[in-house]
Amino acid sequence: MVGSLLEGKTVKVGHDLKKEMILLKKQGVELAEPMFDTMVASYLINPVRSEQTLEAIALEFLGKNVIEQLSGVRDEKSRIDYVCHAAEAIFELKEILSGRLRDEGLEELFYNVEMPLVRVLSDVEMNGVRVDRDFLNEMSKEVDSDLQELMSKIYSLAGQEFNINSPKQLSEVLFEKLKLPAIKKTKTGYSTDVEVLQQLSAIHELPAEILTYRTLSKLKSTYIDSLPSMINPETGRVHTSLNQTVTATGRLSSSEPNLQNIPIRTELGRRIREAFTAEPGNLILSADYSQIELRVMAHMSEDPILIESFKKGEDIHARTAAEVFGIMPGLVTSEMRRMAKVVNFGIIYGMSPFGLSKDLGISQKDAKRYIDSYFEHYKGVSSFIEKTILEAKEKGYVRTLLGRKRPIPELSGKEVALRQFGERTAVNTPIQGTAADIIKLAMINISKRLKKEDLKSLMILQVHDELVFEVPEGELEIMKLLVCEEMEGVMELKVPLKVDIGVGKNWSEAH
DNA sequence: CACTAGTGCAA
DNA sequence: TATTGCACTAGTG
Numbered sequence: 001m002v003g004s005l006l007e008g009k010t011v012k013v014g015h016d017l018k019k020e021m022i023l024l025k026k027q028g029v030e031l032a033e034p035m036f037d038t039m040v041a042s043y044l045i046n047p048v049r050s051e052q053t054l055e056a057i058a059l060e061f062l063g064k065n066v067i068e069q070l071s072g073v074r075d076e077k078s079r080i081d082y083v084c085h086a087a088e089a090i091f092e093l094k095e096i097l098s099g100r101l102r103d104e105g106l107e108e109l110f111y112n113v114e115m116p117l118v119r120v121l122s123d124v125e126m127n128g129v130r131v132d133r134d135f136l137n138e139m140s141k142e143v144d145s146d147l148q149e150l151m152s153k154i155y156s157l158a159g160q161e162f163n164i165n166s167p168k169q170l171s172e173v174l175f176e177k178l179k180l181p182a183i184k185k186t187k188t189g190y191s192t193d194v195e196v197l198q199q200l201s202a203i204h205e206l207p208a209e210i211l212t213y214r215t216l217s218k219l220k221s222t223y224i225d226s227l228p229s230m231i232n233p234e235t236g237r238v239h240t241s242l243n244q245t246v247t248a249t250g251r252l253s254s255s256e257p258n259l260q261n262i263p264i265r266t267e268l269g270r271r272i273r274e275a276f277t278a279e280p281g282n283l284i285l286s287a288d289y290s291q292i293e294l295r296v297m298a299h300m301s302e303d304p305i306l307i308e309s310f311k312k313g314e315d316i317h318a319r320t321a322a323e324v325f326g327i328m329p330g331l332v333t334s335e336m337r338r339m340a341k342v343v344n345f346g347i348i349y350g351m352s353p354f355g356l357s358k359d360l361g362i363s364q365k366d367a368k369r370y371i372d373s374y375f376e377h378y379k380g381v382s383s384f385i386e387k388t389i390l391e392a393k394e395k396g397y398v399r400t401l402l403g404r405k406r407p408i409p410e411l412s413g414k415e416v417a418l419r420q421f422g423e424r425t426a427v428n429t430p431i432q433g434t435a436a437d438i439i440k441l442a443m444i445n446i447s448k449r450l451k452k453e454d455l456k457s458l459m460i461l462q463v464h465d466e467l468v469f470e471v472p473e474g475e476l477e478i479m480k481l482l483v484c485e486e487m488e489g490v491m492e493l494k495v496p497l498k499v500d501i502g503v504g505k506n507w508s509e510a511h
Numbered sequence: 512c513a514c515t516a517g518t519g520c521a522a
Numbered sequence: 523t524a525t526t527g528c529a530c531t532a533g534t535g
Contacts, residue, residue, distance in 0.1 A: 163531090163532075165530090165531050165532070166531075166532050166533080167516085167517055167518075167531095167532080168517095168532075168533075169532090186516080186517065187516075187517090188516070188517085191517080191518095192517085192518085193517075193518060193519085194518085194519075214518080214519080215519090217530095217531090218518085218519060218520070218530075219520085221529095221530055221531075222519085222520070222528095222529065222530055223520085226529090226530085243527095246527080247526060247527065248526075249525080249526060249527095251522085251526060251527075252527095253526085253527050253528070254521095254527085254528080255527095255528060255529085256528095257528090257529085258520085258521085258527080258528045258529065259521095260520095260521060260522070260527075260528080261519090261520045261521035261522085261527080261528065261529085262520080262521070263520060263521080264520095264521075265520085265521090269520085288522095293522090345524080345525095346524065348524085348525075349524035349525045349526095350524060350525080351523090351524045351525095352523050352524075353523090354523045354524095355523055355524050356524085358523085359524085417523085420523085424524070424525070425525080427525095428524085428525045428526085429525085429526095431525090432522090432525065432526065435522095436526095463521075463522065464521080464522040464526085464527095465522065466522080
């Protein structure tokens with residue numbers, strides 16, 4: 001099966017191995033232990049990506065030739081054999097690596113969270129998610145006719161035919177032929193990104209049409225047309241890879257296909273989610289943590305207003321608006337709430353007045369006033385940020401609540417921009433990473449309960465603060481309770497963790 | 512086929 | 523001059 005895929009291409013060992021495993025499982029074969037070991041072993045190389053030294057040790061021990069030889073192994077069986085031998089070799093590293101884990105204070109995180117999670121993720125990947133091929137194919141036709149129409153309109157506005165998908169050709173049309181003002185530069189020429197095109201829309205018809213074209217063509221090529229081709233013929237489902245050792249903060253990443261960036265914001269985007277369906281007799285259950293990063297920040301900063309606000313179950317963005325604008329909560333308009341929401345996110349990312357002003361379309365001066373006002377009211381957050389940066393500079397790293405460690409070498413550099421980047425990283429990582437710790441632990445606990453209570457429900461996706469399940473109708477009520485209980489009760493913070501649950505025939509309805 | 516640049520989707 | 527990702531197309535070698 002795999003052999004034919006390999007001719008003249010780079011082998012993706014993990015991915016092709018997984019196809020084998022899915023097939024074997026379908027056939028009722030117990031998964032060969034060496035295969036599972038391979039996954040564990042590959043994880044042992046690099047349990048936490050920030051631990052660069054672990055990677056260095058593994059590379060030194062195994063040498064680069066492992067990777068090189070793997071890509072040279074064409075035959076399916078010998079490739080699996082080879083990987084298994086590699087796994088053995090990797091296990092010899094265990095002693096060195098466990099010493100490192102101990103020295104870095106990462107043992108608990110590794111053995112209680114990351115290792116148990118390996119099996120959970122493997123299950124989620126194997127379960128896969130059902131995708132409605134016919135539905136997407138139908139949508140593809142519709143979008144295609146819209147695109148055709150847009151295309152001829154664009155050509156006539158431009159006075160010529162060209163490849164709209166080529167930023168290079170597009171910038172020739174916009175900035176040379178039509179002589180529109182160039183607003184922003186890239187490394188290689190003038191930018192044609194959404195921000196530029198929006199501004200140009202005010203003076204010419206063409207840019208707005210391009211924007212619509214871009215949106216449609218993006219959704220069509222990345223999701224509508226590509227997802228059906230990712231459906232595994234053996235299972236009729238899509239099996240993503242949930243990568244455990246990729247991100248710097250401890251989040252998972254998803255690839256082949258990436259199911260963590262399925263659209264939701266636009267109308268058409270939401271329709272794409274309708275293609276993620278449950279088998280007849282089943283339902284999709286989606287459970288997401290409400291404002292988990294702000295709650296984590298409340299916990300870590302111990303800010304009294306944030307804590308009180310979450311304890312009372314207030315609308316957190318509305319409360320921020322009331323604080324920042326200095327008005328009674330009852331007088332907060334939806335526009336003010338929207339701005340406060342942007343401010344709240346900005347705080348977590350370490351946004352500057354410049355960035356905030358750009359995002360809200362206000363002056364930098366006003367943006368600075370909002371930020372100052374925020375820190376004036378949320379003194380705990382302000383001192384948390386200062387303290388975190390200071391400590392990161394002293395130690396050279398930051399940690400999440402469960403001890404996950406990220407070195408921040410940028411902080412000791414001499415370039416100002418780089419150092420500032422390090423400061424934002426120092427603040428953001430403990431927050432984003434703690435949220436990741438929390439949901440990982442919840443996944444493990446839910447998985448245990450599913451097994452213990454012999455439930456047929458399947459965990460099928462994780463999207464950073466959301467877990468998605470496929471649930472037999474008869475298990476719906478018990479699952480709602482179970483998932484909520486495990487996610488909210490996974491650990492005790494200074495503020496409650498809140499989970500919102502939705503149910504539907506598909507992923508869109510479940511939101 | 513492998514790689515980079517520009518762009519844009521998600522939390 | 524906002525955090526973390528993945529992947530598409532065009533273009534080059």
